[in-house]
Amino acid sequence: MSKPINVYSTPDLRQTLDEALPATFERLGFTQSFKLIDTKLFLGYSIALIAGISFMLDKKWTFEDALTYQKILVGAYVVLSVVFWYFSKYVEKGVKYSGSSGDRTVVVATKMEKHSVNYEVTLRDDRGKVIEAQLAANTVFNEAGYLQSDRLFKWFEEFLGSLVKKAQ
Structure with a gap:
């Protein structure tokens, strides 16, 4: 389990969520690209x-x-x-993760405004499709400040599914 963070600190929330992206997308079957x-x-x-x-x-x-x-x-x-x-x-420009799975490539850009709990995620694929969403950080962290990786994984799984639907 990860170490707890101060859930009232926007920089800590953003950094923890950004650091969780590679592991989350690896579980989704993506391999990280380091070209950028x-x-x-x-x-x-x-x-x-x-x-x-x-x-x-x-x-x-x-x-x-x-x-x-x-x-x-x-x-x-x-x-x-x-x-x-x-x-x-x-x-x-804000890209935190870039990866591919088979013939599919995704680029994830994130940002989080100061004093906000909304983690703004922009997902772009190699076909030019872009989808944006906001994740309320309090839905993936518990009261003690631990990141709930399974909740984050499920959110990105649904988010990625909506990108696939948009591409069709």
Whole structure:
């Protein structure tokens, strides 16, 4: 059983529910995809590599010798930083889970407003069908603050079923 959380803390509720998504979808027969995370890591490490190369050039060469290379590196740094920002803001935008089951792929984005018990879930499949719903967090947590995984599983099972019906 998981550890209890403060059910009156919105960040704790959101984090616990977000962390339960991979296990819940695994029970539903999905395999998690890490493409978004891998892309974000690649961009971040590329930015850090460029900064490191720039630092090394500053230490090893004179200012005049390194100036042309520094201009190129600064340009690459800016471009990658803008791509990273765009990716985080518009491509990833709240995605907490991405997975596939056979020929079917789903992407789950979640959010929870401050001082609210409603966990807003957006489910999108590879066919472009989107369905949104709200889960009242107090229905999947008991009074002691423990997550009731079976209740969460049943809710997502029904939610996923409504996406399948919408796709037909």
